[in-house]
Amino acid sequence: MIFKFRTFFVVILAFFLLSYTTGWSQERIEAGFFIGGSYYNGDLNPGKQFYGVQPSLGGVFRVVSNSRIAFKGTLTAVNIQGDYPGEDIQYPSVTGNSSPQYSFDRTMADMAAQIEVNFFEYDHPFRRDETRFSPYITAGIASTLYRRYYSDDGGSSENPHFILSLPFGIGIKWKLSDWVHVGLEWNFRKTFVDDLDTMGHGAIDPSDPYGFNQPSSLHNNDWYSFAGVLVTFDLFHRKVSCNAGY
Secondary structure: OHHHHHHHHHHHHHHHHHHHHOHHHOOEEEEEEEEEEEEEEEOOEOOOOOOOOEEEEEEEEEEEOOOOEEEEEEEEEEEEEEEEOEOOEOOOOOOOOOOOOEEEEEEEEEEEEEEEEEOOOOOOOOOHHHOOEEEEEEEEEEEEEEEEEEEEOOEEEEEEEEEEEEEEEEEEEEEOOOOEEEEEEEEEEEEOOOOOOOOOOOOOOOOOOOOOOOOOOOOOOOEEEEEEEEEEEEEEEOOOOOOOOO
């Protein structure tokens, strides 16, 4: 069990290292929440965005280094689902079922440490009224906790499993008041597994539906994405000495 948590600790360590490297120059610390929708891309949904959207909810902790750079830690509950037959997907029938169908519904925990880079100066300590809005990009490292299914002679079993993923996204943020910030963010997760859409029913494996022991050519790895609203509140402001003519 100890080894299953290694990727989780990598993410947590990455966030604290990123925060520490800017700790002496941080301007403020924020905390808040995320609410939105999540969806899946893989063998059962090769390319459609915002298809089969499910609710997602999480917490946000942000360390702001300056008006251009911030470091963010998030913990998000993500739900994804999918099914077939689909418009462009032809899979064999499920054994014992008169109509060809397969579906999965999975809830996962997403933990990420990311850097945010603002396109414009945002909430500058000496020009706050002029710097209330900015688009931004974000990227970093993440870990996903989900229940992985295993097949054995006695049937199938499931166990919690951590995997690494690559997070990146885009967003916009507004400063609503002296201590409240609101943003819209669209995040992507590139995983390195192909079984997020497998539910262990013993019927089919969506990545190898015909039992050829070869992965599907559609998606060798599963993706999931979520988009929604971020609301954060200032918890701590560092006093910044007046300089540069301000």
